[in-house]
Amino acid sequence: MTLDFLALSNKYDTPLYVYDFDYIADRYHALKEAFSGQKSLINYAVKANSNLSVISHLAKMGAGADCVSIGEVKRAIIAGVDKYKIIFSGVGKKDEEIHEALKQDILLINLESEAEMKRVESVAASLGKEARISIRVNPNIDPKTHPYISTGLHDNKFGVEIDVAKRMYIYAKKSANLNPVGIHFHIGSQLTELEPIAEACGIVADLARTLKALEIDIRFFDVGGGLGVVYDNETTISVKEYADMIKEKTKGLDVTLLCEPGRYMVANSGYFLTKVLYEKRNDTKRFVVVDGAMNDLLRPSLYEAYHKIEALGNENEKTPTDVVGPVCESGDFLGKGVLLPQLNHNDLLIVHSAGAYGFSMSSNYNTRNRAAEVAVENGKDRLIRARETFEDLIALEKEFLV
Numbered sequence: 001m002t003l004d005f006l007a008l009s010n011k012y013d014t015p016l017y018v019y020d021f022d023y024i025a026d027r028y029h030a031l032k033e034a035f036s037g038q039k040s041l042i043n044y045a046v047k048a049n050s051n052l053s054v055i056s057h058l059a060k061m062g063a064g065a066d067c068v069s070i071g072e073v074k075r076a077i078i079a080g081v082d083k084y085k086i087i088f089s090g091v092g093k094k095d096e097e098i099h100e101a102l103k104q105d106i107l108l109i110n111l112e113s114e115a116e117m118k119r120v121e122s123v124a125a126s127l128g129k130e131a132r133i134s135i136r137v138n139p140n141i142d143p144k145t146h147p148y149i150s151t152g153l154h155d156n157k158f159g160v161e162i163d164v165a166k167r168m169y170i171y172a173k174k175s176a177n178l179n180p181v182g183i184h185f186h187i188g189s190q191l192t193e194l195e196p197i198a199e200a201c202g203i204v205a206d207l208a209r210t211l212k213a214l215e216i217d218i219r220f221f222d223v224g225g226g227l228g229v230v231y232d233n234e235t236t237i238s239v240k241e242y243a244d245m246i247k248e249k250t251k252g253l254d255v256t257l258l259c260e261p262g263r264y265m266v267a268n269s270g271y272f273l274t275k276v277l278y279e280k281r282n283d284t285k286r287f288v289v290v291d292g293a294m295n296d297l298l299r300p301s302l303y304e305a306y307h308k309i310e311a312l313g314n315e316n317e318k319t320p321t322d323v324v325g326p327v328c329e330s331g332d333f334l335g336k337g338v339l340l341p342q343l344n345h346n347d348l349l350i351v352h353s354a355g356a357y358g359f360s361m362s363s364n365y366n367t368r369n370r371a372a373e374v375a376v377e378n379g380k381d382r383l384i385r386a387r388e389t390f391e392d393l394i395a396l397e398k399e400f401l402v
């Protein structure tokens, strides 16, 4: 579908996030279809794009949610995700968060250390409950992605080593307040090669077999997220090959396959719309200053991530320029060396692939109101988050002003 970016930018103003909900539906169905013939659940990784309407859109198709804070768990519940489809992951959880997750009776709490297991056990005991848990295994595989988004090496803070995991399962089985039913790995994000995932999957499937032999009843095999997407000219993993590989590696295990895609589901559904304020040149460089900034879309600053940037309908000769925002940081750029035509005040730029880790990483730095978010579905657009106002930003401070 072609979106009418100009009309949307005029109707809702800029900076603006626009998400193509039909694209998200296609992605969901393609992945779900790939797992056919096997019990499976797609747990959308809420952190990629936490907008309630995005979560709700996926929940209506049957998706579950992978959450990394109790706030995300609450978002998932409010958006209509069935509680028995919600997983609570993450490397650190406060007792209050564990307490709430147990009270909500979600599908799984995912553990990342022995210390965390003891906390969950103790909170479950105080509630007289048995916590359904899964353990995140760190298979020590190099996922061949950016070091900031690589999580499956022993250098990373995530998960536990195989031996530790085994010890934890044996402990949990004996505990009256822990019920170990899941096993989990997640080796990184923006993965474009199947091989490291297959290797990790094999290692973890072997551990699951060992556990079954110890009469630890693993019923959920969670392969994490991390499926890469096209930002530039990457070749990505075919979801069919991905799912076939997982089915093959888990053969005979009798488990429900869980998968936690975030970026895969939403990255290329999203566009960040920003308008040109003015051009600025010095001896060596050309800058285009726009009304969107690093507080809106952090990925370029944080990971030097590439996002394709286009000037709509302008076919004039293009020269390289840095696209920068108004924030007072040299790191505030949306693109460097972008080929763009001569631009005028209020010309529209489209930043592509902005649906994942875009708005959800945005901030109010420099007292900038966060952008509005719009969904387009079946050719119809609707606001799914209002643009913040200055009053919103100061509300929690104003009452204390003396």
Ligand SMILES: *Cc1c(COP(=O)(O)O)cnc(C)c1O
Pocket (backbone or CB within 6 Å): 045, 047, 048, 066, 068, 089, 090, 186, 188, 189, 190, 224, 225, 226, 227, 260, 261, 262, 263, 264, 356
């Ligand atoms: C971030 C994360 C995901 C989602 O990663 P994507 O690369 O967006 O698919 C899934 N599972 C866990 C545990 C995560 O931390």
